[in-house]
Amino acid sequence: MPRNVVVEKMVGIIGFVIAYALWAHLCGCIYWFIGRVQVEPRDDEHGNSGALPWLVHLRREKPGLYDDEDVSATYMVTLYWAVTTALTMGYGDLNPRTSIEMSFCVVMLLISSVLNASIFGQATVLVNSLDQISRRYSEELQRWIDFASVFRLPRSLRGRVYAYVHYNWQLTHGVQAEKILMTLPAGIRRDIQMYLLSSVVANFPIFGNTPPHFITAIVDKFRAELLVANEYVFKVDEIGKHLYVIHNGRVEVITAEGVVVGKLSDGAYFGEIAILVDVRRTTSVRTVCRCHFFRLSKEDFDEVIEGFPELRDKILAKAMQRLQKTMKHGDGLGDGPGDAHESFETGFVPQAQHVGHSCHSRPCTFIHKINDSGRRAFTS
Known part of the structure; x- marks a missing residue:
């Protein structure tokens, strides 16, 4: 639950408690006043006396206590009576004795029952x-535990599933x-997506100098993805289908040889x-820790680019230019997360000078292959 909602509910409960205390104070004062102003009954012709007011009866039981001068003791006993009566847990030591006192108790109990329902209802x-x-x-985790038990998943795979469920719940609370x-x-929806991703997408070199409405359309197609540590985002030789942003x-x-050639972060x-x-991936990307991505699929990109035919060749040319520059100069990951690191990120990494390794598994003919197939794909 959001913190502001919890605070709001707690403030409401505290307000009810304060109101309840004021109600008990008021009832105690009224009860004392009723006991104080009532006239002590006289004996009738048969020598019988009527019911004594509660305050008179209490003073006779405990002489010297609860006199008019002893205000604090009298107030505490009336407050004690009011609280125990309002909570319907009176112990019978200060029972109403006259009809006026009983009538007041009836009204007090009716009002107190409403206050009790409000306070305890809010607390519940x-x-x-x-x-x-x-x-x-707990219910979500138990469903996955049952699933793993029914299909007898190995221990290592169960651990990965449970780690993902835990991380997903930590991040989204379901x-x-x-x-x-x-x-x-x-x-x-577009405004929310723009708030989260517009600045990142606008800084993509391949999307540079594109119209704002194109950026808006692209941002609306991004979807969230969560992965725990030591999971592969994609592997070598897989067909590339997504662009990823590390949130x-x-x-x-x-690399295909198992050499770590770089790291990327937020x-x-x-x-x-x-x-x-x-084209197929020529490197693998694996998470080092728990990661939150935004991804864009090729299908969604193709759907958006259909509405902007004039941008097709422009975006492809920028991508090819950056890839050729990377292969020629061996540019690596750059100094920061947003630097020229597309060579590693695409999974097409001919060189990795940034970290001191090199990989020549794809010669320059790979560029021509992308140029030919890419231009056909975007001009058909």
Whole structure:
């Protein structure tokens, strides 16, 4: 539950408690006043006396106590009576004795029952709300435990599943963001996506100098993805289908020979060539820690670019220029997450001078292959 909601509920409960204390104070004062102003009954012709007011009866039972001069002791006993009576847990030591006192107690109990329902109802709602998240997490985890048991998953695979469920719950508290976003009007959804990703997407070299409405359309297609540590985002020889942006976390780039040639962190992006042409990955990308990505699929990119035919060749030319520059000069990951690191990120890494390794598994003919197939893909 959001902290401001919890604070709001706690303030409401504290307000009810203060109101309850004031109500008990008021009732105690009235009860004392009733006992104080009532006239002590006289004996009738048969020598019988009527019921004594509660205060007179108490003073006769305990002479010297609860006199008019002893204000603090008298106030505490009346407050004690008011609280125990309002909570319907009176112990019978200060019972009303006259009809006026009984009438007042009836009215007091009726009003107190409403206050009790309000205070304890609010407290129950708050406790249930605070426990709701942990209860939902336990139910979700138990479903995966049952799934793993039914299908007899190996211990290592179970550990990966449980780690993912735990991380996903820590980050989202079970809120399915994509489903919620889809229920919103398109304008609000785009504004949320723009708030999260517009600055990152606008800094993509391949999207540089593109119209704002193109950036808006692209940003609306990004989707979130979560991975725990030591999971592969993609592997060598897989067909590239997504562009990734690291919202939070760190990944390492690994060649086909198993050599780590670089690392990327918050704000970095990789896999941009995959949304331009159909080619296979030449490196693997593996998470170092828990990671939160935003990804863009090739299908969604193709859908957007259909509305901007004049940008097709422009974006492809920029991507090819950056890839050729990387292969020629051996540019690596750069000094920061947003620097010229597309060679590693795409998974097409002929060189890795930045970290002191080199990989010549793809000669310059690979450029011509991308140029030919890429241009056909974007001009057909």
